[in-house]
Amino acid sequence: MRGIFLISFLVLSVVFKSNANEHRGVFFKSKEVSLEKRTGIDLTEDGTISYQNSFSIEFDILFRDLDERYGYVLQLKETNDGHQFDLIYNIDGRFPDLFIVLDKKETGLQMALTREQIELVNRWHKFKLEVNAVSGEVAMTFEGKTVRDKIDLPVSSELEWTFGIVNRYGFEIDEVPPMSVRNIRFSEQNNLKYFWPLDYSTNFTVKDSIEGKVAEITNPAWVVEQHQTWKQVRSFEFSDLPQIAFNKKSEAFYFVERKQGITKFSLNERKVNTIKYQSGNPFYEDAQQVFFDKNNRLRTYSKYKNIVPAFNEVNRTWNNRYDTLAYLPKYWHHNSLLNPVDGSFTAIAGYGFFTYFNTIRKLNETTNKWEEQEFKGELFEPRYLASLGQSDNDSVYYLFGGLGNETGKQILGKEFYYDLYKIDFGADTISKVWAVEEIGDESFTPVNSMIINEQENCFYTLCFSHSNNETDLQLLKADLDSPEYKFVGSKIPYSFYDITSFADLYNWQTHNKILALTMHKTASGKFKVNIYSLNYPPSESELTPAGEQVAGKFPVAYLFFGALALLLIGAVLIILRKSKKAKTEAQKPTLNLLTEDINSSDEMSQGRILTFGGFQVFDRNGREITYRFSPTLKELFLLIFLNTVDGNTGISSKKIQDYLWPDKPEHNAKNNRGVNIKKLRSILEDVGDISITFDGNYWRMTHCEDVFCDFEYVKAYYQKGFDISRIKEFNTVMSILSRGNFLVNTETEWLDRWKDDISGRIVNRLEEVCELLDIRKNEKELLEITDVLFTFDQMNETALELKCNILYHQGKHSLAKEIYNHYIKLYKNLYNEDFSRSFKDVVS
Numbered sequence: 001m002r003g004i005f006l007i008s009f010l011v012l013s014v015v016f017k018s019n020a021n022e023h024r025g026v027f028f029k030s031k032e033v034s035l036e037k038r039t040g041i042d043l044t045e046d047g048t049i050s051y052q053n054s055f056s057i058e059f060d061i062l063f064r065d066l067d068e069r070y071g072y073v074l075q076l077k078e079t080n081d082g083h084q085f086d087l088i089y090n091i092d093g094r095f096p097d098l099f100i101v102l103d104k105k106e107t108g109l110q111m112a113l114t115r116e117q118i119e120l121v122n123r124w125h126k127f128k129l130e131v132n133a134v135s136g137e138v139a140m141t142f143e144g145k146t147v148r149d150k151i152d153l154p155v156s157s158e159l160e161w162t163f164g165i166v167n168r169y170g171f172e173i174d175e176v177p178p179m180s181v182r183n184i185r186f187s188e189q190n191n192l193k194y195f196w197p198l199d200y201s202t203n204f205t206v207k208d209s210i211e212g213k214v215a216e217i218t219n220p221a222w223v224v225e226q227h228q229t230w231k232q233v234r235s236f237e238f239s240d241l242p243q244i245a246f247n248k249k250s251e252a253f254y255f256v257e258r259k260q261g262i263t264k265f266s267l268n269e270r271k272v273n274t275i276k277y278q279s280g281n282p283f284y285e286d287a288q289q290v291f292f293d294k295n296n297r298l299r300t301y302s303k304y305k306n307i308v309p310a311f312n313e314v315n316r317t318w319n320n321r322y323d324t325l326a327y328l329p330k331y332w333h334h335n336s337l338l339n340p341v342d343g344s345f346t347a348i349a350g351y352g353f354f355t356y357f358n359t360i361r362k363l364n365e366t367t368n369k370w371e372e373q374e375f376k377g378e379l380f381e382p383r384y385l386a387s388l389g390q391s392d393n394d395s396v397y398y399l400f401g402g403l404g405n406e407t408g409k410q411i412l413g414k415e416f417y418y419d420l421y422k423i424d425f426g427a428d429t430i431s432k433v434w435a436v437e438e439i440g441d442e443s444f445t446p447v448n449s450m451i452i453n454e455q456e457n458c459f460y461t462l463c464f465s466h467s468n469n470e471t472d473l474q475l476l477k478a479d480l481d482s483p484e485y486k487f488v489g490s491k492i493p494y495s496f497y498d499i500t501s502f503a504d505l506y507n508w509q510t511h512n513k514i515l516a517l518t519m520h521k522t523a524s525g526k527f528k529v530n531i532y533s534l535n536y537p538p539s540e541s542e543l544t545p546a547g548e549q550v551a552g553k554f555p556v557a558y559l560f561f562g563a564l565a566l567l568l569i570g571a572v573l574i575i576l577r578k579s580k581k582a583k584t585e586a587q588k589p590t591l592n593l594l595t596e597d598i599n600s601s602d603e604m605s606q607g608r609i610l611t612f613g614g615f616q617v618f619d620r621n622g623r624e625i626t627y628r629f630s631p632t633l634k635e636l637f638l639l640i641f642l643n644t645v646d647g648n649t650g651i652s653s654k655k656i657q658d659y660l661w662p663d664k665p666e667h668n669a670k671n672n673r674g675v676n677i678k679k680l681r682s683i684l685e686d687v688g689d690i691s692i693t694f695d696g697n698y699w700r701m702t703h704c705e706d707v708f709c710d711f712e713y714v715k716a717y718y719q720k721g722f723d724i725s726r727i728k729e730f731n732t733v734m735s736i737l738s739r740g741n742f743l744v745n746t747e748t749e750w751l752d753r754w755k756d757d758i759s760g761r762i763v764n765r766l767e768e769v770c771e772l773l774d775i776r777k778n779e780k781e782l783l784e785i786t787d788v789l790f791t792f793d794q795m796n797e798t799a800l801e802l803k804c805n806i807l808y809h810q811g812k813h814s815l816a817k818e819i820y821n822h823y824i825k826l827y828k829n830l831y832n833e834d835f836s837r838s839f840k841d842v843v844s
Contacts, residue, residue: 025182026181028178028179030071039217041217042216045216048079049161050157050159051133051156053156058184059185060126063091064121066178069092070090070175070177071164071178072177073087074087074162076159077161080154081154083103084103085101086100086101086102087099087100096111096112097112098111108148122513125143126143127140133157163184182198194208195209196215200222227535227536231533236255238255238263239260240259242255242263243290245291246506254290255529256290261274261275262275267511277316279317281322283301283307286499288333293310293345298311307322331384333384333385336388349384349399351383355382355409355410356408357383358383358408377431378432380417382406382408383404384403386417386446387401391452395424396424396425396426397423398423398450398480399420399421400450401418401445403445404417416443420435434481443466445466447463448504458480459478460476461475462492462503473503501519503518513536516532606620610709612736612737612741613740614746615743617683618687619686620687633680635659636656636680640699644702650697650701651699661673688706689703713732713736718762737791741755743755766788770786770802775806776809786799805842817839
């Protein structure tokens with residue numbers, strides 16, 4: 001057994017060593033998560049670091065974009081005199097952006113970042129702090145720029161050193177910027193003493209590669225994971241098939257509908273705007289026939305009509321008065337570009353009327369007529385569902401893959417192409433670069449676009465299998481010169497039903513990410529759009545156990561014995577887990593919950609602000625005054641309230657303007673804010689002792705104990721651990737949650753994140769409570785908890801299992817079955833697939 005464990009360890013070591021040098025670094029979870037989930041590194045967890053005369057600290061740092069980019073990068077404390085350095089990052093439009101505070105006082109170590117460094121996020125920068133304790137000179141260098149100051153420090157001392165959230169050594173840090181850190185170095189008198197590369201690890205500790213000094217990581221996340229796993233950015237639903245265009249300059253998606261207008265999603269501002277047409281119409285066919293021209297105007301087109309309507313976004317008008325809904329598109333799933341020679345719109349290949357095409361068609365800007373282009377060389381076979389991308393040489397494009405046949409006639413069969421063509425629009429030539437018979441064991445086609453990386457001499461595109469309609473997208477990385485390729489990164493679910501589906505790949509340049517978009521028609525007849533992001537460049541590493549690696553990467557014996565060892569370990573763990581579970585079940589307490597009066601005296605205070613089950617406000621005399629909150633006042637109240645109570649910092653004037661008056665000039669927005677703050681204060685005076693304050697940076701809201709707020713009560717109970725032994729408080733919380741979801745009838749885009757986060761926290765805690773209770777001795781309590789679980793998560797499987805199980809064993813078989821049938825019907829409607837567990841499985 002000992003030998004098998006050793007072999008297993010060797011296998012895993014080989015796997016993780018292969019990943020170590022690619023995209024190393026710790027990803028710090030910041031304000032996108034609650035305080036207890038944020039990331040920190042304690043480099044001196046196993047003892048302090050000593051220095052004599054001088055030392056330096058170096059590391060690479062990467063910043064990403066969030067609404068608030070503020071926090072403590074690192075904390076450094078020398079123990080002899082107790083001096084403490086805090087390196088702080090704060091992007092709010094005022095000097096400085098990066099600075100060091102010594103013993104809570106400002107120093108001369110202050111630096112403004114360039115506009116490019118602030119706007120172009122997800123890029124690595126070099127940081128260095130040099131301390132000469134003999135001369136007292138301290139220098140801070142960021143990306144080659146250095147600032148200096150004189151600071152008195154002991155010639156020799158011990159150092160305690162942390163990054164991000166580490167509440168130790170008196171630091172008590174709760175603000176960490178959205179950052180990643182790698183390659184941390186500590187040198188003493190110009191000699192490297194410690195080096196933490198921060199390679200990927202499955203542990204909560206990492207060692208430096210010189211002395212083996214252990215650093216502890218709180219809530220670890222890894223940079224490599226951000227380059228491997230696609231994360232959903234946004235989803236939309238449309239009643240008609242949306243024509244989709246991406247504006248590269250503003251980095252915004254435009255979803256064009258025939259009548260409803262345009263939905264604009266700005267990636268950098270994370271804002272969604274609906275643009276209703278004031279006059280005119282786009283040319284609309286059920287296909288992707290929309291683009292931004294060389295003048296950055298949004299336009300639609302058709303093969304049949306000599307009109308190419310342009311949209312004036314300022315006036316919200318199309319310069320086309322006809323309602324042009326006419327023909328089926330002639331070219332489905334074609335590729336398009338702006339011709340690098342003259343900027344004219346150019347379309348390539350496509351499918352329509354049982355025919356595959358290999359024509360290259362240019363739109364004449366003068367006549368609005370299509371003209372076929374002639375190219376010398378080897379023309380590609382007729383096809384659609386190919387991928388197109390532009391090289392660093394603006395006149396050169398590459399076309400990859402597709403589905404078609406050499407005759408172009410669909411009735412003569414279809415062929416999947418895995419070939420790469422180089423199209424030079426400057427020389428009017430086409431040449432085949434390479435071709436292979438197949439890629440993998442399935443038939444693949446790529447998405448509409450590819451991203452070319454000429455520094456690595458490769459391209460990326462997303463591919464999906466045609467074996468099933470319900471398929472997956474995965475990145476293909478392929479060589480530009482030879483047929484060498486591999487699939488990288490995680491998979492994205494994709495429903496492909498030919499002409500009613502669409503997928504594409506985009507470059508989100510300012511954030512150094514790539515984007516994947518999928519669109520498909522749902523069972524209800526609507527069109528669902530999902531957008532995902534991945535840090536660029538994608539990682540080729542696979543952070544999976546050795547048994548799941550691709551065959552051929554490691555010796556067969558290692559793989560075999562590694563897999564055997566993992567199976568044995570898994571079997572032992574399963575046995576131990578079952579034994580522990582049985583023991584735990586026997587020890588579960590019987591608690592008489594929900595027996596006291598749920599109308600807590602706190603909750604029934606005269607001044608009340610209620611958020612669960614809908615927004616309600618009661619004045620100090622117990623009268624409801626919700627009607628006094630106009631939609632704008634309510635949103636203003638919630639912005640300040642939530643960012644104070646749950647965001648901990650308050651909210652800036654700029655953010656309020658962005659949410660409430662984004663289209664107004666700053667002076668008008670300021671006047672609106674002032675008028676509405678005054679109205680809000682007047683209303684809140686009638687509720688109780690509530691104050692709205694502004695400290696020059698943030699608006700905050702505070703109140704005294706004469707005002708009860710259900711959200712604050714639930715949050716406080718949550719932070720205390722949701723302790724069910726405090727029965728009175730638990731009863732009050734349950735009575736609050738039983739009213740309904742958080743701000744259930746308040747719909748605004750920025751609020752979605754709060755709703756999801758709050759619902760998720762509540763569901764997680766209630767599921768933990770269910771684990772603590774005995775299913776036979778606490779049936780009443782568990783039934784009420786399951787009702788609340790279903791309120792916050794209608795597809796909660798824990799609630800289904802508990803409720804059906806309890807009712808079934810109470811002899812209420814038909815009621816249990818009714819609940820199960822309702823669940824599986826809802827499951828089918830939501831996911832368009834059958835629920836995998838039978839009624840017998842659920843109640844057994």
